[in-house]
Amino acid sequence: MRIKVLxxxxxxxxxxxxGKSQIIDSITYxxxxxxxxKYDTTDKKVVLKETMALAMGNQSSIFFSYDNxxxxxxxxxxxxxxxxxxxxxxxxxxGTKQTxxxxxxxxxxxxxxxxxxxxxxxxxMLDTLPKLDWKVKNQLVVFNNLSCNTAICTYKGRxxxxxxxxxxxxxxxxxxxxxxxxxxxxxxxxSNDIVYELIELQARKKFNNTYxxxxxxxxxxxxxxxxxxxxxxxxxxxxSGFIKTQASSLGISIxxxxxxxxxxxxxxxxLTEN
Numbered sequence: 001m002r003i004k005v006l007x008x009x010x011x012x013x014x015x016x017x018x019g020k021s022q023i024i025d026s027i028t029y030x031x032x033x034x035x036x037x038k039y040d041t042t043d044k045k046v047v048l049k050e051t052m053a054l055a056m057g058n059q060s061s062i063f064f065s066y067d068n069x070x071x072x073x074x075x076x077x078x079x080x081x082x083x084x085x086x087x088x089x090x091x092x093x094x095g096t097k098q099t100x101x102x103x104x105x106x107x108x109x110x111x112x113x114x115x116x117x118x119x120x121x122x123x124x125m126l127d128t129l130p131k132l133d134w135k136v137k138n139q140l141v142v143f144n145n146l147s148c149n150t151a152i153c154t155y156k157g158r159x160x161x162x163x164x165x166x167x168x169x170x171x172x173x174x175x176x177x178x179x180x181x182x183x184x185x186x187x188x189x190x191s192n193d194i195v196y197e198l199i200e201l202q203a204r205k206k207f208n209n210t211y212x213x214x215x216x217x218x219x220x221x222x223x224x225x226x227x228x229x230x231x232x233x234x235x236x237x238x239x240s241g242f243i244k245t246q247a248s249s250l251g252i253s254i255x256x257x258x259x260x261x262x263x264x265x266x267x268x269x270x271l272t273e274n
Contacts, residue, residue, distance in 0.1 A: 026057055027055045027056065027057055027062075027204050028056060028057060028058070028203070028204055029055075029056045029170070029201060029202065029203055029204060030053055030054065030055045030056070030201075030202040030204065031053070031054040031056065031183065031198055031200070031201050031202075032051060032052070032053050032054075032066060032198070032199050032200040032201075032202070033051070033052045033053070033054065033174050033196045033197060033198055033199060034049070034050075034051065034052075034195075034196070034197045034199050035048075035049070035050045035051070035052045035174070035195070035196050036048070036049055036194075036195045037050075037193065037194055037195075037269070038191075038192075038193040038194075038267060039193075039265040039266070039267050040265065040266060040267060041266055041267045042266070044193075050065055050066075050067050050068075050099060050100055051065070051066040051067050051199075052064070052065055052066060052100075052174060052196070053065075053066040053069075054172065054173070054174055056170050056172055056183075059107070059108045059109040060105070060106055060107045060108060060109065061105075061106045061108075061172050062103060062104070062105055062106075063103070063104040063106070063174060063175060064102075064103040064104070065099050065100040065101070065102075067099045067100075068099035068100055068101055101117055101118040101119065102115060102116065102117045102118075103115075103116040103117075103118075104116075104175065104176070105218075106129060106172070106176075106178060108129070108171060108172065108178060111128060111129050112126065112127075112128065112129070113126070113127040113128055113129045113176070114126055114127070114218075115127055115225075116218055116220055117228065119231075121220075121221055122218070122219065122220035122221065123220055123221050123222075123223050123228055123231075124218055124220035124221070124222055124223070125222070125223050125224055125225050125228055127225065129176065129178065130155060130176055131179075132153045132155060132177070132178075132179050133153055133154075134151045134152070134153050134162075134179060134180055135151060135152050135153065136149060136150070136151045136180075137149075137150045137151065137152065141163055143163050143165075143185055143186055143198075144185065144198065144199075146165040146167065146168075146185060147165065147167070148163035148164060148165050148182075148185060148186075149163070149164055149165075149166065149180075149182070150162070150163060151164060151180055155176075156269070156270035156271055156272050156273075156274070157270065157271030157272035158189040158190070158193075158194070158269075158271060159189060159190040160177075160187055160188065160189050160190075161187070161188060161190070162177065162180065162184050162186065162187040163184070163185050163186040163187070164180040164181070164182040164183060164184045164185065165182045165183055165185050166181055166182035167182070168182055168183035168185075168201070169181075169182065169183075170182070170183045172184070173187060173196075174187065174196040175196070183198075184196075185197070185198040186198065193267060194269060
């Protein structure tokens with residue numbers, strides 16, 4: 001499949017939803033990836049599939065779920081209607097696809113890494129980009145008509161193999177991966193439980209330069225990774241009660257009979273702390 005270079009109105013909509021803040025690096029390209037994640041070790045046929053996007057500047061980027069961005073726009077419209085009439089209208093989440101709410105802001109210049117997670121409210125936490133010990137192999141591979149080099153590394157208990165294209169001069173990639181002399185177009189762990197594959201590259205030449213890859217200006221509750229993990233544990237212990245409590249605090253009613261699906265995730269992406 002040939003990588004498409006597209007100019008679409010969807011891109012303008014996408015950038016406006018990300019929002020504006022202090023400009024440190026104008027977005028020049030957006031790379032879309034197919035993401036597949038086998039999160040249930042008891043049944044490898046169960047696969048989370050999601051379209052992710054990497055909005056890149058020269059030395060910084062935003063990585064987020066494109067599917068979640070589309071879903072959020074629909075939910076926010078329902079919230080606006082519900083709050084405008086005093087919560088008399090409920091929000092119907094039935095039939096909506098579960099998507100990844102996390103947004104990652106990378107600053108390759110300062111090595112800062114901001115994580116923004118949305119669970120009703122937005123939470124932001126500061127992290128540091130991992131220093132990945134890439135080993136480039138003497139092996140060329142053609143992927144989607146791109147001539148790619150191969151590199152390997154280990155991170156948080158997993159062994160990864162990456163394909164990167166030096167003809168796309170961005171030292172970046174999906175999720176926390178970066179540091180290779182070309183865009184990472186495919187990366188997977190040794191068990192193929194986690195796979196990112198580039199499917200589309202969009203040049204941003206038809207839009208103005210008011211959008212940024214900076215996390216500055218993001219309206220969110222500041223927290224730490226440790227505190228946020230405690231918050232997630234509360235949610236996991238009683239997901240239904242958690243959703244109802246959070247919705248009630250916003251003056252929104254949840255339809256009777258609503259029962260969120262039970263999580264089957266027992267294969268964390270990060271297997272170890274180091």
